[in-house]
Amino acid sequence: RPAVRIRDVHKSFGNTEVLKGIELSVPKGSTTCLLGPSGSGKSTLLRCIAFLEETTSGLIEIDGDPLGFADPGGGRSRTRLSAGDIRRVRAKIGMVFQQFNLWPHMTALGNVTEALVTVQGMKRSAANEIGNQQLARVGLSDRGHHYPSELSGGQQQRVAIARALALSPDILLFDEPTASLDPELTGEVLNVMRELAETGMTLVIVTHEIGFAASVGQKIAFLDHGKLLLDGPPAEIFGTP
Ligand code: ADP
Ligand code: ADP
Numbered sequence: 001r002p003a004v005r006i007r008d009v010h011k012s013f014g015n016t017e018v019l020k021g022i023e024l025s026v027p028k029g030s031t032t033c034l035l036g037p038s039g040s041g042k043s044t045l046l047r048c049i050a051f052l053e054e055t056t057s058g059l060i061e062i063d064g065d066p067l068g069f070a071d072p073g074g075g076r077s078r079t080r081l082s083a084g085d086i087r088r089v090r091a092k093i094g095m096v097f098q099q100f101n102l103w104p105h106m107t108a109l110g111n112v113t114e115a116l117v118t119v120q121g122m123k124r125s126a127a128n129e130i131g132n133q134q135l136a137r138v139g140l141s142d143r144g145h146h147y148p149s150e151l152s153g154g155q156q157q158r159v160a161i162a163r164a165l166a167l168s169p170d171i172l173l174f175d176e177p178t179a180s181l182d183p184e185l186t187g188e189v190l191n192v193m194r195e196l197a198e199t200g201m202t203l204v205i206v207t208h209e210i211g212f213a214a215s216v217g218q219k220i221a222f223l224d225h226g227k228l229l230l231d232g233p234p235a236e237i238f239g240t241p
């Protein structure tokens with residue numbers, strides 16, 4: 001079964017319907033790139049997958065666990081997951097944002113390990129070991145003791161990726177991860193994502209980097225005005241070169 005299955009998802013803010021019946025499935029171990037003009041609903045869809053927004057109707061299945069609202073014949077009832085189930089499902093999902101959201105008063109290693117210690121209750125030494133591994137994975141082994149203000153934007157975003165990876169998510173979501181970076185720093189973040197894709201992680205990436213999407217995405221989904229206009233392999237969406 002797919003890592004994520006989105007079934008007839010609608011989302012409104014007040015009277016404005018922002019997602020209009022999205023159907024999409026994200027195969028396990030694949031990279032899906034979500035493209036579309038600004039305001040088309042990409043970020044909202046990603047936030048629904050990450051539990052940061054609740055759908056207005058429709059279901060989002062995370063590895064088979066249904067979140068959201070079933071609609072049995074016009075009714076509307078929230079799927080019944082226990083608080084424990086919700087926590088378990090949530091823990092499967094990591095997210096990286098456009099703004100890196102690092103804690104400024106903590107070092108890179110501190111940022112990466114904070115949740116391991118305070119949320120997961122891990123011993124500091126064990127957390128540091130994982131943190132150093134993940135910093136190495138994003139090419140920042142030598143930056144663990146640096147504060148965010150001492151790092152470039154590209155390095156800060158790589159710390160944010162290491163922080164998400166440290167929690168070992170099954171699915172990693174990226175919301176325009178390079179949009180606030182200078183062009184010369186974009187490449188290093190795209191390279192890290194490319195390497196993660198090659199390891200067979202399940203990635204969903206909202207991006208305006210069409211070249212990256214075409215070469216790394218196994219699936220391209222194109223949103224416009226809250227509807228999924230296109231959904232298929234890059235060769236189908238962009239044409240075979
Ligand atoms: P995209 O990521 O494709 O740029 P978004 O999902 O951010 O699009 O936004 C889709 C639409 O939903 C936009 O018109 C935006 O203004 C609106 N929107 C997003 N979040 C909210 C919110 N919290 N309250 C009201 N409107 C919102
Ligand atoms: P609380 O009511 O304290 O926020 P809940 O466990 O009810 O705690 O929900 C936490 C968050 O998880 C909510 O913001 C909600 O959006 C989301 N959530 C809870 N249950 C579901 C569900 N069945 N489908 C989608 N999202 C849910």
